[in-house]
Amino acid sequence: MKKKIKLAIVGTGSRGFGCFGQLLSKRDDVDLVALCDTNPVRVRAAAELLNISPRFYGSIDEMAKKETLDGVIITTPDCEHYACAMKALKTGWNVLIDKPLATNAKDGKALIRQAKKSGKSLMIGFNLRHSEVLKRLKKLIDDGVLGRVFIAENREFYGGGRTYMSRWNRSFAKTGGLWIHKASHDFDIFNWLLGFPKPLRVSSFAAVNVLDKDHLPFKLERNIKPGPDCNHCHYQKKCKDSYVLSGDALKLWGDEAVAADGYVKNVCMYLSDKDNHDNGLAMVEYEGGIKVSLFETFICNTSDRIYTIAGDKAVAEVSLTNRTITVTPRWGGDVVTYHVEIPEGGHGGADPSLVDTFCRIVRGEEQSTSTAEHGLLATALGQAAEMSRRQHRMVEMSEVLS
Numbered sequence: 001m002k003k004k005i006k007l008a009i010v011g012t013g014s015r016g017f018g019c020f021g022q023l024l025s026k027r028d029d030v031d032l033v034a035l036c037d038t039n040p041v042r043v044r045a046a047a048e049l050l051n052i053s054p055r056f057y058g059s060i061d062e063m064a065k066k067e068t069l070d071g072v073i074i075t076t077p078d079c080e081h082y083a084c085a086m087k088a089l090k091t092g093w094n095v096l097i098d099k100p101l102a103t104n105a106k107d108g109k110a111l112i113r114q115a116k117k118s119g120k121s122l123m124i125g126f127n128l129r130h131s132e133v134l135k136r137l138k139k140l141i142d143d144g145v146l147g148r149v150f151i152a153e154n155r156e157f158y159g160g161g162r163t164y165m166s167r168w169n170r171s172f173a174k175t176g177g178l179w180i181h182k183a184s185h186d187f188d189i190f191n192w193l194l195g196f197p198k199p200l201r202v203s204s205f206a207a208v209n210v211l212d213k214d215h216l217p218f219k220l221e222r223n224i225k226p227g228p229d230c231n232h233c234h235y236q237k238k239c240k241d242s243y244v245l246s247g248d249a250l251k252l253w254g255d256e257a258v259a260a261d262g263y264v265k266n267v268c269m270y271l272s273d274k275d276n277h278d279n280g281l282a283m284v285e286y287e288g289g290i291k292v293s294l295f296e297t298f299i300c301n302t303s304d305r306i307y308t309i310a311g312d313k314a315v316a317e318v319s320l321t322n323r324t325i326t327v328t329p330r331w332g333g334d335v336v337t338y339h340v341e342i343p344e345g346g347h348g349g350a351d352p353s354l355v356d357t358f359c360r361i362v363r364g365e366e367q368s369t370s371t372a373e374h375g376l377l378a379t380a381l382g383q384a385a386e387m388s389r390r391q392h393r394m395v396e397m398s399e400v401l402s
């Protein structure tokens with residue numbers, strides 16, 4: 001039996017509780033000794049729902065004074081990643097930050113310097129790297145089945161992304177923009193699939209076109225305002241986007257938790273203040289003439305990532321949801337469709353694999369391949385795309401990375 005590693009989670013919300021807490025609390029080789037969250041109601045509710053008895057902390061500074069840990073998982077809103085990870089690294093803990101590395105490249109670089117100084121691992125939770133479909137696609141590319149890849153596209157449809165406009169995710173100050181918050185996954189996958197060519201320049205267009213006060217999906221009644229959140233909204237039953245919290249979610253996110261810090265998870269997404277986009281396009285040009293484009297919409301009822309990757313021998317078309325990869329050779333021949341088996345678990349089985357990897361890294365059994373340097377590249381691409389959309393111009397990567 002392996003010696004148990006001591007871990008803690010900072011931020012016990014959707015990911016901290018729903019993914020990492022659930023997975024780690026069931027492992028024999030892990031002692032989840034502490035949970036940390038600024039919200040005292042949520043942190044205790046998370047422990048109760050996980051059926052564990054950890055020590056509780058309201059801040060990572062407090063936790064650092066008392067705990068001796070092997071590693072920590074940071075699942076706070078993105079704007080807190082820098083301060084929490086910096087503290088964890090200085091304390092001498094291995095760190096997993098659930099993407100993105102940080103909300104800007106400057107903070108990301110400082111974290112990389114600190115990780116080197118502390119001699120600790122700083123892994124980024126790029127769970128898409130653990131998708132069996134994308135692992136198969138990468139193998140096909142690496143085996144040369146597509147030939148020399150020169151253009152790639154990913155169209156992301158994210159039904160769940162609508163809820164971004166109800167939560168902190170809608171705010172540029174808390175995320176650095178959705179091209180970082182959401183698309184850091186996707187920029188990382190492009191970089192990884194293509195073998196990390198150097199990105200040169202980025203352009204993007206993105207806006208809020210639907211999830212605003214002019215596009216309420218129901219007719220207003222005289223003198224009755226919608227909101228302020230779905231649980232207390234008069235139009236709850238008429239609104240097709242209504243997100244009413246019930247059951248265990250109320251323990252984590254209900255009125256008692258809201259009273260502690262004012263964080264409401266289901267503010268009316270049409271009326272909320274927002275400065276992040278609800279749909280957009282971004283393009284990157286890499287060295288060697290490779291081009292990629294990313295289409296993102298949060299106004300849809302499905303979730304899928306649909307890729308087209310073209311090389312000089314064949315084109316691959318991929319659907320993560322359908323778990324298929326179809327390869328069409330350039331000069332005829334058999335069109336082959338691969339149906340990829342996926343294991344149980346969140347994000348198509350990717351989350352358990354991500355957690356497993358972090359545990360092995362903490363044990364010193366392997367090195368991280370989702371490195372902080374890769375996290376920096378994805379954050380920097382997102383920052384450049386965000387600058388492009390705001391400043392209406394193409395942004396050179398040297399502007400964010402030098």
Ligand SMILES: NC(=O)c1ccc[n+]([C@@H]2O[C@H](COP(=O)([O-])OP(=O)(O)OC[C@H]3O[C@@H](n4cnc5c(N)ncnc54)[C@H](O)[C@@H]3O)[C@@H](O)[C@H]2O)c1
Pocket residue numbers: 010011012013014015016036037038039042058059060074075076077078080084098099100125126127181263347
């Ligand atoms: N890899 C993925 O697929 C994926 C999916 C969703 C979210 N994420 C990332 O996970 C992170 C968490 O997102 P979420 O949706 O779980 O958010 P959430 O709002 O559900 O949870 C965040 C929690 O952090 C707590 N918190 C805030 N500031 C804190 C601080 N300084 N110290 C301790 N706790 C603090 C909040 O009270 C809340 O409980 C984000 O960085 C997000 O980008 C990753």
